[in-house]
Amino acid sequence: MIRWLSKNLIRIYAGLAIFYILLPIFYTIAFSFNDADKRNIVWRGFTMDAWLNPCEPIGICEALGNSFKVGLTATFFATILGTMIAFALGRYNFKGRSTTNLLIFLPMATPEVVLGASLLSMFINIGAGAGLMTVIIAHIMFCISFVVVTVKARVASLDPKLEEAARDLYANEWETFRRVTLPLVAPGIAAAALLSFSLSFDDFIITNFNSGTVNTFPEYVWTASLRGVPPQANVIGTVMFIVALAAVFAGQVLGKRKARK
Amino acid sequence: MSEPKKVQGDLVLSHVRKSFADFTAVDDLSLTIPKGSFFALLGPSGCGKTTTLRMIAGLEEPTSGKISIGDTDITYTKPYHRPVNTVFQSYALFPHLTIFENVAFGLRRRGIKDVDEAVEKVLGLVELSHLKNRKPGQLSGGQQQRIALARAVVNRPALLLLDEPLGALDLKLRRQMQIELKWIQTKVGITFVHVTHDQEEAMTMADTVAVMNNGKIEQLGSPADLYENPKTVFVANFLGQSNFIDGVVESSDGSNVVANIQGTRITFPKSRNNASGSAIKVGIRPEKFRLHDPGDSTHGNVLIGGKITDISFTGVSTQYLVEMPWKQELVVFEQNDGGAPDLVKGDPVTLSWEPQFTFALDGASK
Amino acid sequence: MAIAHVGASDAPKAPEKKSKKFAYLLLAPGLLWLLIFFAFPLINLAETSTKTPAPSFETGEFVQTFRFMNFLDAFVDNQEQFYRSFIYALLATLLALAIAYPLAYAMAFRAGAWKNFLLIMVIAPFFTSFLLRTLAWKQILGAEGPVVSTLQFIGLMAPDGTITATAFSVIMGLTYNFLPFMTLPIYASLDRIDYRLLEASGDLYSNGATTFRKVTLPLSMPGVVAGTLLTFIPASGDYINAQLLGNPDNYMIGNVINSRFFRVVDYPTAASLSFLLMASILVVVLIYIRRAGTDELV
Numbered sequence: 044m045i046r047w048l049s050k051n052l053i054r055i056y057a058g059l060a061i062f063y064i065l066l067p068i069f070y071t072i073a074f075s076f077n078d079a080d081k082r083n084i085v086w087r088g089f090t091m092d093a094w095l096n097p098c099e100p101i102g103i104c105e106a107l108g109n110s111f112k113v114g115l116t117a118t119f120f121a122t123i124l125g126t127m128i129a130f131a132l133g134r135y136n137f138k139g140r141s142t143t144n145l146l147i148f149l150p151m152a153t154p155e156v157v158l159g160a161s162l163l164s165m166f167i168n169i170g171a172g173a174g175l176m177t178v179i180i181a182h183i184m185f186c187i188s189f190v191v192v193t194v195k196a197r198v199a200s201l202d203p204k205l206e207e208a209a210r211d212l213y214a215n216e217w218e219t220f221r222r223v224t225l226p227l228v229a230p231g232i233a234a235a236a237l238l239s240f241s242l243s244f245d246d247f248i249i250t251n252f253n254s255g256t257v258n259t260f261p262e263y264v265w266t267a268s269l270r271g272v273p274p275q276a277n278v279i280g281t282v283m284f285i286v287a288l289a290a291v292f293a294g295q296v297l298g299k300r301k302a303r304k
Numbered sequence: 305m306s307e308p309k310k311v312q313g314d315l316v317l318s319h320v321r322k323s324f325a326d327f328t329a330v331d332d333l334s335l336t337i338p339k340g341s342f343f344a345l346l347g348p349s350g351c352g353k354t355t356t357l358r359m360i361a362g363l364e365e366p367t368s369g370k371i372s373i374g375d376t377d378i379t380y381t382k383p384y385h386r387p388v389n390t391v392f393q394s395y396a397l398f399p400h401l402t403i404f405e406n407v408a409f410g411l412r413r414r415g416i417k418d419v420d421e422a423v424e425k426v427l428g429l430v431e432l433s434h435l436k437n438r439k440p441g442q443l444s445g446g447q448q449q450r451i452a453l454a455r456a457v458v459n460r461p462a463l464l465l466l467d468e469p470l471g472a473l474d475l476k477l478r479r480q481m482q483i484e485l486k487w488i489q490t491k492v493g494i495t496f497v498h499v500t501h502d503q504e505e506a507m508t509m510a511d512t513v514a515v516m517n518n519g520k521i522e523q524l525g526s527p528a529d530l531y532e533n534p535k536t537v538f539v540a541n542f543l544g545q546s547n548f549i550d551g552v553v554e555s556s557d558g559s560n561v562v563a564n565i566q567g568t569r570i571t572f573p574k575s576r577n578n579a580s581g582s583a584i585k586v587g588i589r590p591e592k593f594r595l596h597d598p599g600d601s602t603h604g605n606v607l608i609g610g611k612i613t614d615i616s617f618t619g620v621s622t623q624y625l626v627e628m629p630w631k632q633e634l635v636v637f638e639q640n641d642g643g644a645p646d647l648v649k650g651d652p653v654t655l656s657w658e659p660q661f662t663f664a665l666d667g668a669s670k
Numbered sequence: 671m672a673i674a675h676v677g678a679s680d681a682p683k684a685p686e687k688k689s690k691k692f693a694y695l696l697l698a699p700g701l702l703w704l705l706i707f708f709a710f711p712l713i714n715l716a717e718t719s720t721k722t723p724a725p726s727f728e729t730g731e732f733v734q735t736f737r738f739m740n741f742l743d744a745f746v747d748n749q750e751q752f753y754r755s756f757i758y759a760l761l762a763t764l765l766a767l768a769i770a771y772p773l774a775y776a777m778a779f780r781a782g783a784w785k786n787f788l789l790i791m792v793i794a795p796f797f798t799s800f801l802l803r804t805l806a807w808k809q810i811l812g813a814e815g816p817v818v819s820t821l822q823f824i825g826l827m828a829p830d831g832t833i834t835a836t837a838f839s840v841i842m843g844l845t846y847n848f849l850p851f852m853t854l855p856i857y858a859s860l861d862r863i864d865y866r867l868l869e870a871s872g873d874l875y876s877n878g879a880t881t882f883r884k885v886t887l888p889l890s891m892p893g894v895v896a897g898t899l900l901t902f903i904p905a906s907g908d909y910i911n912a913q914l915l916g917n918p919d920n921y922m923i924g925n926v927i928n929s930r931f932f933r934v935v936d937y938p939t940a941a942s943l944s945f946l947l948m949a950s951i952l953v954v955v956l957i958y959i960r961r962a963g964t965d966e967l968v
Binding site for chain 1: 690692693694696697699700701703704705707708709710711712714715718730769770772773775776777780781786788790791792793794795796797798799800801802803804805806807809810812814815846849850903904906907908909910914924927928931937940941944945947948951
C-alpha cells in the first residue's frame with residue numbers, strides 16, 4: 044500500500060494540479076451556457092442564448108474586431124522584424140552583439156506597467172493621441188523580443204553544412220535561402236507568429252495604457268467586470284480556446300504523420 | 305540559376321596557404337591532381353586536409369595562392385559557379401526534400417528542366433531507386449551515404465570531393481563502400497579527391513596518395529611507393545609500422561650504400577637512401593624481417609643476437625617483439641604459413657631481410 | 671586538353687567582406703523599432719520622473735526641475751505597496767514552485783503516454799483570456815461561489831466570511847496566472863535529464879530520495895531559476911489580480927502606478943515609482959542569481 048502510494052503520489056498530485064489549472068477554464072466554458080442575469084455569477088439554467096447572439100452586448104464584437112486588427116497587424120510586423128534580427132544574431136559575427144542581446148532581452152524583463160506607462164508618457168509628450176495605432180506600435184514592440192528568441196533557437200539548430208551543400212550544388216545565396224534555409228526555419232517562424240498573436244490578443248496592461256478610447260477584447264472584459272461580464276464574453280473565450288486547442292492537436296497530428304511517411 | 309563554368313583539366317593547387325587568426329591550417333601547398341584519377345589526401349586530424357578540400361570546393365577562401373582546373377583560375381570563384389561537387393562527412397542531405405529531390409537539386413539549380421532520366425540513372429547506379437520518394441530521415445547511414453554520392457555524381461562535375469565519407473559506417477559496410485566507390489569512379493571517369501585519416505582506405509582506393517601533416521604535404525606518390533619507400537619518419541609511421549635503427553653511412557658506390565647499424569654492416573640500394581648526410585635512420589617494415597634459429601643459413605642483411613620478448617597471435621600473422629643487443633625492441637610480423645621456426649618467449653633469434661626493402665632517412669629526423 | 675569558357679569577368683579578384691554589412695541591414699529595422707519605442711520611452715520616463723507640477727497647476731502640466739527628491743517621496747509615500755508587492759510576488763512564486771515542480775517532475779518522469787497531453791493541458795491557459803480566467807476565480811472563490819458555500823456549510827467559515835477581496839485570493843490569483851511560466855522551464859530542464867544518470871545513481875547505492883537530492887534537483891536548477899524569475903518579475907509589477915481579487919488594502923505598486931497615470935494625473939510620481947520598481951526588481955534578481963549560482967545544493 045505504501046509503495047503504491049509513494050509511486051503514485053506524484054501522479055495524483057499532478058492530476059490535482061491539472062485540475063486546478065483547468066478549473067477556471069471549465070467555469071468559463073460552463074457559464075457561457077448560463078441563462079444569466081446581468082452579472083452571470085450564479086448558475087440559473089442552461090441556454091444557448093449567448094451562443095446564438097454573440098454580438099448582442101454593445102461593443103463586444105467591435106472590441107473583438109479591434110483585437111484581431113491589432114493582433115494580425117502586430118504579428119505581421121513583429122514576425123518580420125524579429126526574424127530578421129534572429130538571422131543576424133544566429134548567422135553573422137558583428138560588433139555590438141551583446142548590446143543587441145540586451146536590447147532584445149530587456150523588454151521581456153520589464154514589468155508591463157512600466158512598458159505601458161513609458162510609452163504612453165512618450166506619446167503624450169509628442170502630442171500623439173492614444174488609439175489603435177499606438178496600441179499596434181506598442182504590441183509590435185513587445186512581440187519582437189519573443190519572436191527573436193523563438194526563431195533564433197531554430198536558426199541556431201540549423202546545420203550550416205546544409206547551406207554549404209546547397210551552394211556546392213549550384214544554388215547561389217538567394218536560392219540557398221529560399222530552397223533550404225527558409226523551409227527549415229519556417230516551423231520556428233510559424234511558432235513565433237503564433238506566440239506573438241497570442242501575446243497580443245491577450246494583452247491587457249500595455250494595451251490599457253495606450254489605447255485611449257478604443258477597446259480590445261481584454262479591455263472590454265475589464266470594463267465589463269465592474270458591472271457584469273455578459274456570457275457572450277465567455278462564448279468568445281470558449282471559441283478561442285477550442286480553436287487554439289484544435290490548432291495544437293492538428294499540429295501534433297501533422298507532425299506525426301510527416302515523420303511516419 | 306547558376307551554370308558552372310565548363311572547364312576540364314588537371315586540378316592544380318599552387319602555393320596555397322590558409323591562415324586563421326591563431327594558426328595556419330594549410331602552409332604553402334602545391335599539388336597537381338591528374339584528370340580522371342582517384343586521389344587521396346591522407347593525414348591525421350588537424351593536418352589541414354579538410355581545409356584544403358574546402359578550398360577546392362570554394363567553401364573556404366585561400367589566404368594566398370592559386371587554384372585552377374586546366375587553364376581556368378577558380379581561386380575566388382563561388383562554389384556554385386565551380387564544376388566541383390562535394391560528398392560531406394555528415395552527408396548533409398536536405399531533410400525536408402525527398403530522395404529524388406535531393407538528388408535532383410543540383411540539376412534543377414542549373415536550370416535543367418527534365419531531370420527524371422538523369423536522377424533515375426544515378427539512383428540505379430547506387431541501387432537505391434526504390435527509395436526515391438522517402439525522406440533522408442528514413443534511411444540508414446549507409447543508404448544516406450550512397451544518396452549523398454548520387455546527389456554529387458549526377459551533376460557530372462569535373463571534380464568530386466569526398467570528405468571522410470565512410471567515417472560513420474561500420475567496418476563491413478565501409479569495406480563494401482570502398483570497393484563500390486572505386487568501381488563508380490572508374491565507371492564514371494570523374495576525378496575523385498578523397499580525404500581520409502584511414503591509411504588502409506587511402507591505399508585501397510587511390511591511384512595517388514598525398515600524406516599531409518601540419519598543413520604541408522610530406523610525400524606524394526602511389527600507395528606502394530609511399531609504403532615501401534617513405535621519405536619521412538612521419539609517412540613511414542603513418543602508413544603501417546616501421547622499425548628504425550640508427551646508423552652511419554660508411555661508403556656508397558655504384559648502386560649500393562654500405563652502412564653500419566649498431567655494429568652490423570648492411571647494404572641497400574642507393575635509390576632507397578633518402579638521407580642527405582652520413583647519420584641515418586635505417587627503416588625496415590616488420591613484415592620484411594625473417595626469423596631464424598641462430599646458426600641457420602640466412603640471406604640478405606643479417607642481425608644477430610636477438611631475443612624474443614613477446615609473441616602475439618593475430619590469426620593471419622604472428623607479431624614478435626625482438627630485443628636486440630643494443631636494447632632496442634624490433635617488431636616482426638611473420639605470416640602463419642609455416643615458414644617461421646617454432647619460437648617461444650626468451651628464445652634467441654637471428655633476423656634477416658632483403659636489402660631492397662630497406663629505406664633510409666636522415667639520422668636526425670623525428 | 672583544356673576546354674574552358676573564360677570571360678572577362680572571370681579574372682580572379684579578391685572577395686569583398688559583405689557579411690557584416692548585411693547583418694547590420696537585417697538588424698536595423700527591428701532594433702530601430704525597439705530603440706524608438708522601448709529605449710527612448712524609458713529615457714523619457716526617466717526625464718519625467720524628476721519633473722514637478724507646473725506653476726499654473728493645470729492638470730497634466732509639468733516642468734522639468736530635476737527634482738531627484740521625487741524618488742524618495744514616491745518611495746516613502748508608497749512604502750506599504752512596495753513591500754506588499756514584493757511579499758505577494760514572493761509568496762506567489764513559492765506557491766507556484768510548490769505546485770509546478772512536482773507537476774513538472776510527474777510530466778518528465780512518470781507520465782508515459784500522457785506526456786504530450788499533459789503538456790498541452792499546462793499550456794491550455796494561454797489559450798484563454800487571462801482576464802476571463804481571473805474573473806472565473808473571482809466567481810469560484812466569491813460569496814456566491816461553491817467554495818465559500820461549502821466551507822460555510824461545513825462550518826469552517828463564518829456566514830459573512832469571504833475569500834475574495836483578501837490578500838489570500840490576490841496571491842492565489844498571482845500564483846495561478848504565472849503557473850505555466852514556472853512549470854514549463856522546470857519541465858524543460860527535467861526532461862533533458864538523461865534517465866541513465868538516475869539509473870547510475872541508483873546503481874551507486876542511492877535510494878530515491880538521495881538520487882533526487884543529489885542528481886535530479888541540481889540538474890533541474892537552471893529551470894527552477896528561469897521559472898522563478900519569469901514568475902517573480904511580472905508578479906511584482908502586476909495590478910490586475912489585486913484589482914479584481916482584492917480590496918484597496920491589497921493594492922500593489924502596479925495599482926499605484928496605474929492610478930497615478932489615469933486617476934490622479936501625477937506623471938512624475940508614476941515615473942519615479944516605475945523606476946523604483948525596476949531598480950528593486952533588478953537588485954532582487956541580482957542577489958538571487960548570485961546566490962542560486964554559487965550555492966551548493968545539498
